[in-house]
Amino acid sequence: xxxxxxxxxxxxxxxxxxxxxxxxxxxxxxxxxxxxxxxxxxxxxxxxxxxxxxxxxxxxxxxxxxxxxxxxxxxxxxxxxxxxxxxxxxxxxxxxxxxxxxxxxxxxxxxxxxxxxxxxxxxxxxxxxxxxxxxxxxxxxxxxxxxxxxxxxxxxxxxxxxxxxxxxxxxxxxxxxxxxxxxxxxxxxxxxxxxxxxxxxxxxxxxxxxxxxxxxxxxxxx
Amino acid sequence: xxxxxxxxxxxxxxxxxxxxxxxxxxxxxxxxxxxxxxxxxxxxxxxxxxxxxxxxxxxxxxxxxxxxxxxxxxxxxxxxxxxxxxxxxxxxxxxxxxxxxxxxxxxxxxxxxxxxxxxxxxxxxxxxxxxxxxxxxxxxxxxxxxxxxxxxxxxxxxxxxxxxxxxxxxxxxxxxxxxxxxxxxxxxxxxxxxxxxxxxxxxxxxxxxxxxxxxxxxxxxxxxxxxxxxxxxxxxxxxxxxxxxxxxxxxxxxxxxxxxxxxxxxxxxxxxxxxxxxxxxxxxxxxxxxxxxxxx
Ligand code: SF4
Numbered sequence: 001x002x003x004x005x006x007x008x009x010x011x012x013x014x015x016x017x018x019x020x021x022x023x024x025x026x027x028x029x030x031x032x033x034x035x036x037x038x039x040x041x042x043x044x045x046x047x048x049x050x051x052x053x054x055x056x057x058x059x060x061x062x063x064x065x066x067x068x069x070x071x072x073x074x075x076x077x078x079x080x081x082x083x084x085x086x087x088x089x090x091x092x093x094x095x096x097x098x099x100x101x102x103x104x105x106x107x108x109x110x111x112x113x114x115x116x117x118x119x120x121x122x123x124x125x126x127x128x129x130x131x132x133x134x135x136x137x138x139x140x141x142x143x144x145x146x147x148x149x150x151x152x153x154x155x156x157x158x159x160x161x162x163x164x165x166x167x168x169x170x171x172x173x174x175x176x177x178x179x180x181x182x183x184x185x186x187x188x189x190x191x192x193x194x195x196x197x198x199x200x201x202x203x204x205x206x207x208x209x210x211x212x213x214x215x216x217x218x219x220x221x222x
Numbered sequence: 223x224x225x226x227x228x229x230x231x232x233x234x235x236x237x238x239x240x241x242x243x244x245x246x247x248x249x250x251x252x253x254x255x256x257x258x259x260x261x262x263x264x265x266x267x268x269x270x271x272x273x274x275x276x277x278x279x280x281x282x283x284x285x286x287x288x289x290x291x292x293x294x295x296x297x298x299x300x301x302x303x304x305x306x307x308x309x310x311x312x313x314x315x316x317x318x319x320x321x322x323x324x325x326x327x328x329x330x331x332x333x334x335x336x337x338x339x340x341x342x343x344x345x346x347x348x349x350x351x352x353x354x355x356x357x358x359x360x361x362x363x364x365x366x367x368x369x370x371x372x373x374x375x376x377x378x379x380x381x382x383x384x385x386x387x388x389x390x391x392x393x394x395x396x397x398x399x400x401x402x403x404x405x406x407x408x409x410x411x412x413x414x415x416x417x418x419x420x421x422x423x424x425x426x427x428x429x430x431x432x433x434x435x436x437x438x439x440x441x442x443x444x445x446x447x448x449x450x451x452x453x454x455x456x457x458x459x460x461x462x463x464x465x466x467x468x469x470x471x472x473x474x475x476x477x478x479x480x481x482x483x484x485x486x487x488x489x490x491x492x493x494x495x496x497x498x499x500x501x502x503x504x505x506x507x508x509x510x511x512x513x514x515x516x517x518x
Contacts (some may be wrong), residue, residue: 003255003256004377004380004381005252005255005256005371005377006248006249006252006263006371006373006374006377007252007266008339008346008376008377008380009338009339009373009377009380009385009398009402010267010270010336010337010338010339010369010372010378011336011337011338012267012337012338012375013270013273013334013335013336014334014335014336014341015331015332015333015334015335016328016329016330016331016334016335016341016344016441017288017329017330017332017342017440017441018341018342019337019340019341019343019441020386021330022341023337023341050439053439054438054439054440054495056289057288057290057438057439057440057512058288058440058441059332060287062332073332076333076334078274078332079331079332079333079389084366091367119466125383125384125386125388125389126337126340127337127386141283145447
């Protein structure tokens with residue numbers, strides 16, 4: 001569990017009006033940026049439920065875009081994000097949907113570019129967020145810890161190979177979650193870590209046979 | 223230092239065994255838990271105070287309306303009124319009410335504020351601390367002590383319940399902010415640790431059951447005006463405890479009552495905008511207007 005802090009109740013310094021609908025939206029955008037890494041050519045934001053219903057009045061639409069463009073929750077750019085130079089450099093549009101199977105404050109980032117990726121996340125309150133799905137894989141990324149994400153061929157021995165590489169560097173694994181889309185096809189691994197991940201580990205993991213995709217996802221700033 | 227302060231009882235025990243004020247215990251605990259120095263904790267608090275002050279300054283001069291067009295000009299109205307006829311209750315009252323409105327109006331304009339504990343309740347703590355500090359010539363160090371004291375109250379309450387209207391109604395947002403403010407005010411005015419906690423307790427106890435029923439789902443109606451009301455509410459608690467009036471129900475039990483009240487509260491009154499003010503005839507009409515505005 002996350003260590004509780006005095007600053008849970010004082011801060012963040014943020015652009016209003018809502019910690020879940022504005023600050024949470026920015027943080028979801030930032031996470032999507034950290035996961036996708038490249039600059040997308042085009043993004044569709046699909047907002048669900050309360051995000052779809054009251055999002056406009058809370059600047060959720062602006063927050064998501066601002067985050068994806070790399071602005072933090074206290075950036076004065078958020079309010080006028082549509083006029084910013086950065087926003088003009090990508091294509092974006094919004095869709096609004098109701099879906100009772102989704103969290104009340106849910107969003108999909110449908111990113112197109114050199115690679116296509118769909119990232120789904122929820123704003124779970126007080127500015128906290130979780131990334132729950134990347135393409136077909138369930139994930140559990142809160143942005144509170146550095147996270148290693150990988151997609152690989154579903155076969156025995158992968159988890160131990162990866163965790164050995166991490167342990168060799170003396171890095172503590174806080175949590176590890178796996179998911180797969182069908183037996184023997186592709187699987188995903190989400191590893192939350194207590195410290196920063198050196199680039200050489202990422203390379204070593206990338207070099208394991210049948211690892212398709214590795215991402216070193218930086219934690220969000222408090 | 224490593225302190226466990228999950229309840230008010232434990233907090234008071236820690237204070238008396240170390241012979242320290244509440245803010246001292248909290249800043250040492252925060253420093254210990256996050257492996258930083260007390261100075262760093264205080265510097266972070268100061269950063270928040272400065273952001274609070276900036277929000278007040280810009281909120282006091284802006285008349286910009288919110289996206290919905292419903293809110294944004296109340297600070298100005300109140301300022302104009304005070305210019306013509308000063309507040310019945312004096313300068314401090316004027317400052318507290320205008321500072322609270324100024325801050326929460328900055329919030330709905332999508333300008334910068336400090337969530338304290340939440341964005342919807344962001345006007346209450348700054349209004350009380352900064353108005354008092356100005357009126358009583360209080361130093362920056364004392365402002366920091368006051369905000370840490372306020373934060374300690376929120377910290378303890380949040381170990382029992384999430385601070386969100388969706389979880390426990392507005393008692394958990396503006397109610398908690400008012401309790402935090404009372405504690406800060408008692409600290410600023412030289413009250414004892416017991417009085418500080420008592421102030422928070424009285425403020426919270428008298429706001430139990432406050433619902434969250436925002437019109438159109440926006441942090442505007444009733445949130446904006448509520449910030450001014452609950453900032454003043456904290457001052458009532460402050461005056462009472464400085465007169466040694468005590469809450470007959472102990473602080474930790476009041477929190478338990480708050481948690482239970484939150485659980486008993488209908489979901490229709492917990493940020494779903496499906497009851498209360500949101501579904502009044504006018505509330506619904508406003509919502510309809512907003513719907514058509516969104517399409518554009
Ligand atoms: S009424 Fe609801 S949205 Fe408004 S401040 Fe209170 S808890 Fe927040």
